[in-house]
Amino acid sequence: MINLLSRNILHLIVLLFILISCQNKNEKINEIKLTVNYIGDIEGDEVRLQKVSSDYSIELYKSESFNNNKIVFDISILESTLFRLDILGKESIDLILNNTDVNVNIDNSSSEFKYTIEGSYDTDVLNNVRKIISTYKYDIRQINQKFIKASQEKNSKLVNELRYDANILKIDFEKFLKNYLRTVDNSLAVIITSDYLDIDNNISFWDSTLIKYRDNFSYNSYFKSFEKKVNKIKSVSIGSVAPEIILSDTTGKDVALSSLRGKYVLLDFWAGWCGPCRMENPNILKNYVKYKNKGFEVYQVSLDRSRSDWVNAIKKDNLIWYNVSDLKFFQSEAASLYNIDRIPKGFLLDPNGVIIAKDTELRGNRLGEKLD
Structure with a gap:
């Protein structure tokens, strides 16, 4: 009995030692x-x-x-x-x-x-970032007010000039903010800023930031969340192999995205209830008819919830390519995999399944220009 009790105590001591040893060395209160x-x-x-x-x-x-x-x-x-x-x-x-x-x-x-x-140095950085953002938002509001007035007056020349000005302002803002963040010593404020500076369109900057911060922040919960977000977006960025999707078409047959390897593929997220998607479908159809015999294919993923809405939209818009869905709206696994938070959203894949263009690069005349 004494030997059994001694062994149990010994096991508890060993377990306690292991638990203490396994604690994160950075977890200092x-x-x-x-x-x-x-x-x-x-x-x-x-x-x-x-x-x-x-x-x-x-x-x-x-x-x-x-x-x-x-x-x-x-x-x-x-x-x-x-x-x-x-x-x-x-x-x-x-x-x-x-x-x-x-x-x-x-x-x-x-x-x-x-x-x-x-x-709090970190708070100083956070406030500096917000001042930069506040200035940008003010300047954009000024342009938007002029844009609304020019649109009402049907001044197309001024409308185009203001669009150009807004684009240049955005480019300058992002460049200025990134340059400032590069001067900052390791700070949580930089990681938090990822919500203000779009990760998807600035993936190279945020990927380098991830590497820079890993040593000092690897145990930080904000960093872990940031790292997960960057890696997920990176997986569907230009230059990455498109993640696999296997969903059922309207007949119930499973169709894998990878089964279209060897062709240029437009992976397009849409829905029957989405007005902008329906407006874009004729453009996709025009390019599909033009390039289908030259190695071009379309794989559309519907975020509809109703099968009848999905099928009726396919028939009405004459969508004669692969169309799949799990009818789970934005909770679709494919939508989650590709970080879809709004539609339409498209990805152009080369014959090896590598993403070579995405989003607005594929809307309107730009899709045909890419395929040419």
Whole structure:
């Protein structure tokens, strides 16, 4: 009995040792203080500190009340983390906390709500990024207002000029933002910025950022989510082999995308309920008729939910190529695999199944230009 008890204790000790040994060496709990100083009259006194998780869900972390216009939050965190301060239910402040004490100084003594943050380099970066984005959005709004007026006045020359200006502004904005982010020392703020600077259209930049940040952030939950997102988008970027899709056609027969290897294939996501998709179908049909005998094929994936809607749209639009669906709307496995969040969306594959063009490059006359 004593020997059995001794063996059990020994096993527990060994198990405990293994668990301790297997802990992430970077999992050091940081105990920090977040101090909120308030100047001005306080209407109500509650300040909520909310944690913004890597999936951007928000949960209440702590709630405190002002004492002599001051609040001190004691915070324990394992990793660099995005938080949001909800000030009296009227204003909110985003900040990134890690391993240093941080002061938030709020001045509400005038009509304008002002604040400064001390002790968080990551938050400084985040605020700089948002200033860049805010400036871009303001400039775009100015162009949009002129565009609406020019459209109403049917001034086609000005409309085209404004489209050009908007495109140049977007290119300049993305270039400026990327150049700024390259100057930043490793910061969670850069990873969070991926939601502002489209990953799909800037995959090379974000892929290099992923490599740069991996050593210092590999255990960070925000980085893991970012890495997963980049790798998923990268898998359907130009130059990648198109992931396999096997779905049923209208007769119930399974058709594999890979079965069309040896041809140039337009993989097109659409739906019978999608107006822009239906408007694009005649253009696809025109190019299909022109190039089908030259090695061109179409593989359409419908995101319809109703079989009758899907079949009726095929008949009405005279879609005479491969058309497949699992009738699961945007929850379709194929839609998830290809990161489809809006339609129409297309991918042009070469005879080896490699993606050579996508999205707006394939709309209207541009599809025929690619096939030529």
